[in-house]
Amino acid sequence: MLEIKDLHVEVGGKEILKGINLVIRPGEVHAVMGPNGSGKSTLSYVLAGRPGYEVTGGSILYKGKDLTELEPNERTAAGVFLAFQYPTEVPGVTTMTFLKTALNAVRVARGEDELDAVRFLKLVRGKAKDLNITDDMLKRPLNVGFSGGEKKRAETLQMALLEPSLAVLDETDSGLDVDAMRVVAEGVNALRSPERSMLVITHYQRLLDHIVPDHVHILAGGRIVKSGPKELAREVEETGYADIKTDAA
């Protein structure tokens, strides 16, 4: 699904990622954990194609093709989805209008027909209900005045609608209380399937109690310093990042 080889990334002339290697197979859930400033968000943005994140070395292959050649919207159409740590507020654009525009853009790019308003509403209301998203929230401008929980539920709804093959979740637990995190995690778990892979990026282990990964990687200083099974996350929780014994570099 995803094959990252010796990836080097610069932001504003400063090297942030210094040789990342990561392979994710279909259906696998990988967690990337790391302290602040380790490059976690940079990894998620470079996968989504954010302008200003320059790949200076290495490669990202997605389904065997070079992901870096695609525009952000083309990546989404191809099945890569990033759930943002801080979703952007877009005043004046209702969540509903945005969702319909996004879904139909992706459907057309995938060779499917556009949904008319009636079919779209039926689909979105069904998926919204599972995430406790009300019609009122869908009528509000996108992310404007949403609570932390509402923003993350809206991100999860977008993911459910756009049906990615590879979902990247950037600090999905930040700003959430335990109950809100459970709702979001259930939404994410409902999307797990043998064809769908996930990359869960987090600072804390607690999210991984709810979204249980197959593999855990520790990111520090722009490199993956240790990889292991899901138990590695708990080890980090107990010892902290400073005392993690790294794999031989």
Added chain:
Amino acid sequence: MARPAPERLEVETGFVTGHATARDSLPGTARLGEARDVAIKAFAEDGLPHRRIEDYRYFDLRQMLGKTGPLALAPQTSAFGLAAADDPFAGVARLRVVLVNGRIDRDASALDGLPEGVELLSLADAAEQDTQWLDDAMADQDGTRDAVAALNLAYASDGVALRVAKGVSVNRPIELAWRSTGETNTHYHARSVVVLEEGASLTLLETRSDDTTTPVFATQSLTLKVADKARLTHAAIYADGEPAVRVANKRVTLGTGTTYKTLGLAIGEGHARTSERVHFNGEETKASINGLTLLKGKAVMDNTLFVDHAVPNCDSEETYRYVLDETARGVFQGSILVREHAQKIDSQMQARALLMSRKAEMDAKPMLEIYADDVQCAHGSAIGEPDQDAIFYLMSRGIDEATARALLIAGFLDDVVDGFDDGDVAAALKHLLAQRLGAPDPGEEQAL
């Protein structure tokens, strides 16, 4: 020592000499005729306003009309084919007055079913009848000397005189549809008066567009008198043609406990200016004054606003947004005066612009003049580019860059429409903006 009178342009002398010829064909009583003579005399002294007149600093009429030569008074003519595309309020059930070259075209208008208590006259007819309420409204000047207002009074050929009687709620909006047509260089001037008596309510719409390729200079005077406890909503769409130069002078007086909401949307190709003066004459009154400007090419839109808080306990919100592409130019001159005894005023003025090209220009000059000490007033202005983070966010949901930008810009403008109204009129405005920007129509899902 008086400054020597500047040399008059051909177009200016044309206005003065032309008046002697036109005078007798213009409607009105002898009293109005005398007022017209006084006005043209004032215009002859002042000439067209130019950039050294502070109020016209960013809208130099003398320069704009300098090369046109003398203009002929536009002929009376009937409506050209009004295409559906020329009807942005098509989705709004309404009554409609069509004015061609400043004169009412009865055949093209749709006024069947004017409710009881609503009086709608052609100004030309009303001015002959010596109607007292109209004379009062026409005479209600606020003492400012304005050469354009003088020219307008001197030449006004027609307009609408509309009165809504005490307590009457007009259930359908009334639209004034202004259109120009012609093949020669012309000018025309219209004067309208809308009076809402105590407790009355009305939604007034205006649309403006042109079917002309030759220069046209038009002035419009609109007096809105809102009596105690009345409610007036006013939405205007200015889609001027490229060779048009238009100045609209709006004067609004608000009584006690009134609600006044207005939104002017400029999407034209010509040079347009709206000067609005809002006078708060009664307490517990709220006004929401909004302007949206979406221009490209060489178009210019000047919003000049003066809000006079003369009495205590009132709120006003002034929100103006501009999206300027190519070499378009936007102007905002907003001034709020809070007089000495006008305590407990809440007034928030904001002007924001998005510049879509390096050659687009925005001139913003917000001012507060406050003489009361217990007030909450603020103004802000910001000029920038579309938010790159938001564009990336939208693109990361599969939306291509052009659509993402269009969606973002439509949102920037729709945001103000949402604060203005939530009915058919707002939907029509948002639909028009989406169409202009190539953005998805926000109305579709909301309708279900």
